[in-house]
Amino acid sequence: MSAEVLAIGATQVPYFRNKAFSNLMLDCQHKLLDLVNAETGSKVLFFASSGTGVMEACVDNFIQKSDKALVINTGGFGQRFVDICQRKNLDVHDAKYTVNEVINYNDFKQLEFDALFVNACETTTGRKLDIEQSGKLCKHKGALHIVDAISAFLSDPIDMQLHNIDALIISSNKGLALPPGLGIVILSPKAIRNVKQSPSLYFDFKESLKNMQRGQTPFTPPVSIILQLQYQLTQLTQIGISNLIAQRADLVNYFREKICHLPLKNYVNDLSNSVTALSPLAQNADYLVEYFERKFNLILTPSAGDLSKKVFRVAHLGHVDKAHFDVLIEALNEFYQERLS
Missing domain, CATH: 3.90.1150.10 (Aspartate Aminotransferase, domain 1)
Known part of the structure; x- marks a missing residue:
């Protein structure tokens, strides 16, 4: 972390249920949407959570018992999506690949699924996956394209419109170079239209979307990390x-x-x-x-x-x-x- 980010983390934590903090949150949303070229009408949700918390939240809010999930599984974090689905007794197709096995996305065109979960970078091995191809597959099938970009964000090219991404998962402690503890998901308009009733009280996207209309979260956010986030996003936006x-x-x-x-x-x-x-x-x-x-x-x-x-x-x-x-x-x-x- 930079000296400037560390210095912000050492400051007194301000009160956050006010207009000033709401404006800060909305500014962070605007800058994040710009960095990933999100479609007009996209929204950002913030949680006091690890990246895995937001991975599970996406399962909870987009997959129900009657739905089918497809996971491109090339390592430990692909397996994590599978484990989350299986723990909830959901219908999941585990498309498991060895470390350098070629993925042919045409193989899935005959498969029925409502959402595809994929890691842009499989962190356990450093493998970069082809999210452009998985995005084209989802567009062809009319399915949601849910991408874990926790490691890939700000390292590999990620364009929500070009790659047809509906939910982009990131966290504070990787490319953003902030302390751990802030989980973020960026939702496309299509994703927002398809949010289900979550079994989780805390990770309820409908409630979070309602609160973000005024730049707030339903529950206490990691205030200091969000202050650091605004600083970092300002610097990143200036660089391009x-x-x-x-x-x-x-x-x-x-x-x-x-x-x-x-x-x-x-x-x-x-x-x-x-x-x-x-x-x-x-x-x-x-x-x-x-x-x-x-x-x-x-x-x-x-x-x-x-x-x-x-x-x-x-x-x-x-x-x-x-x-x-x-x-x-x-x-x-x-x-x-x-x-x-």
Whole structure:
């Protein structure tokens, strides 16, 4: 996080049930809609929640017992959509793929479904999914296109109109470079028309939409994070979304080119700008994670379950530049020079 964002988080929390905070919320809504090229009439809902909370909220508000859900499942967060649906005893088609298995969206044209759930970036592996193709499929089927962009937002191109996205899920603690605790969903007019009666009191989109008409939330929001959000969105809007994506891609390519000579392999073929998942060719990944924290005070993102020994991840999110990555690149070179010499 930037020094400016940290400073805002250290200020006194203001009262929020007033016109000043309502105007701030509406300003955040306006800027978010602009960043993702949302259709006129789209709305933004804010929750004191993790990203997973908003993933579950989208299931609750768009899928009922009589509906059918399709999940494109390429890893842990695709599986999370499946788990949410199954926990609620909903009719879900789990389209499960191995890490680099090709997805042919034409295979689903004969399938009946009311909503498709997909991760723009499968965070566990860093795989970038083709949301343009899933959007075309949903348009063909008349289904809702619900996209988890928690990792991909501000790293990979996301255009709600171009990609036919009806519900875009993001959170504060990834591309926005804010503390965790704010879950956000951006709804298209089509999504708003198709909101069902939610079984959840807290994640009731109908009630939240009603409150956002005046720039408020039904329940207490994470006020400090929303103050930080307004600052961050102001900065991002001034830079422009195309410039943001280009800057992130340049940073990512810089890192990947600088380590290409090392005995590390990209775990996936379709690479996102948000994270690089790397498989060490000689050591267990969990050993590198532990060693780099102990020796260099560098946190490599570990993987869970079956991937813990195969993959570690390097995030490209937040307030970082090439100088930050030079520290990691130097440490990786030192680590391998000691072992390959």
